[in-house]
């Protein structure tokens with residue numbers, strides 16, 4: 161293994177081009193943000209792979225024959241490609257999408273499309289890598305979105321679902337989480353980057369990558385979402401949702417949050433007489449639930465339980481809560497004690513405007529409306545009079561979530577939070 165050549169390739173990727181720029185298209189690529197990742201990679205020679213693959217522990221498997229014959233820019237492009245699989249955590253994300261041997265090829269293409277998007281502005285895209293444009297797919301989407309789009313396409317006849325993933329299939333387990341027969345196990349004494357180590361590398365690269373793209377002015381969609389996730393870890397949606405409900409109820413009550421049923425301190429003095437803690441009406445809450453097939457049931461149950469918890473903690477009685485379950489038609493309007501008791505029926509298209517119409521017709525009117533939906537719905541042009549509306553969008557990490565009206569407080573609830581780490 162020619163380590164001098166490998167060192168030259170890494171330097172070609174990170175160094176600035178010489179001032180005279182005589183080297184033209186093959187000039188060094190000036191990507192110092194990659195250095196933390198490039199120097200962590202552990203090279204392993206392996207003639208079973210076609211060119212270059214990676215495993216989840218940041219080992220790169222190099223076909224020596226290919227390596228010796230290829231030019232520095234050619235190897236540089238492949239090296240940047242493999243490195244982005246590891247930076248973007250494609251193995252863990254593939255597991256979140258239940259990628260298996262039969263779907264590995266679609267996932268590999270999806271992940272490669274996003275890497276093409278990232279590498280293109282720096283003229284680093286390996287020519288063989290698929291791109292969104294050439295596949296008639298929309299640009300700047302996430303690997304998860306491309307995977308969903310590709311999964312809907314009929315499988316290529318040659319694909320046949322052989323059910324095996326070998327050393328020459330795809331870009332290695334570092335891209336899809338599926339271990340190949342040629343790869344070393346996590347404990348092999350050839351060195352490995354730990355999960356924690358990888359998180360640290362991603363953080364350093366994310367900060368410098370953000371600087372790199374902001375200087376350039378073009379923003380590859382998925383890579384920038386990746387930066388945001390790594391550099392600004394998200395607050396769990398559960399706390400965001402309960403804080404928003406608390407805030408909305410506070411506004412409805414005309415001031416900051418407080419407990420509606422909290423007994424007055426004078427209660428103990430006037431034995432047997434319970435005075436209300438506040439001379440203010442208890443807010444009414446209406447909940448509109450999207451029960452169309454595209455909404456994840458478990459996520460919906462968790463979100464409703466979260467709202468229940470807040471309402472209970474703030475002392476909003478069940479009699480003040482109305483639940484509408486809606487898809488293309490309002491199926492049921494239930495008055496229930498707790499949100500999770502609602503019997504949710506439906507499945508079909510989605511039109512949340514029907515639920516809002518129900519709220520509009522309600523007497524006495526609701527003070528706070530919480531609408532749980534995947535967001536793929538038309539919205540009314542204005543909120544029901546006198547209400548604070550929360551739009552809780554239920555989605556999957558990595559997918560673009562639909563917009564919500566300006567008049568609604570938006571909270572995004574995602575199926576799992578692992579990818580936000």
Ligand SMILES: [Zn+2]
Nearest residue numbers: 245272331335
């Ligand atoms: Zn790849």
